[in-house]
Amino acid sequence: MYECAVLSVYVDLALGLVVAFLLLSLLVSGLNEAFVRVLAIRSKFLWAYLRDTMDGADKKSGSWLPASAAGVFGVLPFLRDPRPAHSGDPAPAKAGEMPAARTSQSMMNLLYERVREIDHAKRGKTSIADIPPARFAMAIMELAAAGDRDMRAFLDGLRKIDSPLYGHLNGVWESAQGDLDRFRQGVESWFDGEMQRLSLLYKRYVKWVVAALGIVVTLLFSMDGLEYAKTLLRDNAYRASVTAVAGPEAYDQLQAKCQGGDPVPCVTEVLSEPALVKLMGQAVVSVSIPAEGDPSVHANFAAWWERIMTPSHWPGFLLTYVALLFGAPFWWDVFRRITGIKAKR
Template identity: 80%
Template structure:
């Protein structure tokens, strides 16, 4: 039980670190918001020779082009949606349709370095925005669809099919747009998670090597600590013979300081102390940060540690939710809903 719980806690903490680094990276570079608006630009304004797709086509684009390249998000406006709707562009002019959509949803926005921070548009809000855009043609959906076709917007094909299936019923059309957009957001989320898995895999490798976390060595240290605690406990039952044996294990003569020192450094602290940079908390004085570059490099370049590193890396790929569930099952903690 000690071995299982110790391993689970270590993998849970490291998985949380990986998730935290990923979340910090995503929030700092506004990846979710850029991903959404790249999709909206492609869907509303289309893709052509002069306007290539904004959505990333590979993992490399997610890590480089999307965070550091051209920003697909519209510029933030702190003004509410205008009461008087703008006009539909007579010809395709880049991001015009997307700007019209942003006008209808920017009430839920707040600025982030001059750009919109919207990373999620509720399907109900999107369907209402489409109906408001259609109101530019006095609510005449067929005329609205004709203008979408005239500017060569990919949205035309989707809305035309929904309008025909609604058989001219505006309420059914609105609900159809809502269901269609909800399905598109689910598909987009699956595509986003597929790219994020690669980012988590890279971060998992970095964390494993940074802490030089050898899973097998950690398990061995857990078992050794458990055996030492058992021998200390046996002193109270076995009498002077066990005390003499404990004294021989401790080099200082008096086993009390030795036992105190060993029990105050559990296996997790010992293993984490072999990272590239470690923090030591002495019995007296302030905590100190020290570099362990020579020791860390020696561990990284020692082939006998590589199977343990591989075990830790594979464990981190399961993610923090998996290890939290295992932790709850071992400890009997029940989730409250």
């Protein structure tokens, strides 16, 4: 019996910590996703790659594709927009002619003409963040067929305008040995591999942003993981004592715990306020929901700042921050394993 009670305490502790880390991880993921969507980061990342691949780096500013997380979430969203202007027109029946030199017309814009049926406007720019490999391969075939030229002439044109795309397509064409169907499949496979590589690169940059957001969320909520665990154990012990007591002596014990006051309101308040709610009340701004009346918002800047500057809380902040780095999927999986919830197949 005693062992079951001890096991129940540890299960409650583990479940409480997992739920707290899961909720905060979801908040971090939500903030990151909101940032990405509002600033169209994924779309800009894709078109920066296409500009570098099809037209080459800008002579003045260098490569369009950022080389660091600061570039992805600093330069790319606010200073350089590589996306073409949105057009609601369908793709023209005949593909545009290849530019004779580096002009305002570019290979990337010609590609956009062939794929803009899947587009919708976002503040005057394209919102396309993913081009299916099969659609990209067909767009290349359509561009190659423009002007009644053959594939060799198209590749020679890419070489004349010094397009980096020439090296990739020329290799695929040589491997296809002049077979257009094999060439199309080869372009599709090559572009699919490039998109996978680009996705891995993007995820690597996103990890740095999630790490930064984890610090912000941890400090704004002043979430001390060690203190939270201690609060969970204390509440569990208190609930156990309330459940076990009976008779006048137990009433006197509860009265002593409630500092001489009426134990009924004291017990009610403790049992109705989870440890997570108590800890979230330490945030820089907290919301209280009274038993009667409307919810109210409180600014706790003075208490929050004192808590942040107290060294005894720093190990707990570090624990919470490290936990958030594991991400919401990890904590959801842990929660599912503890509760026995089975994943849908």
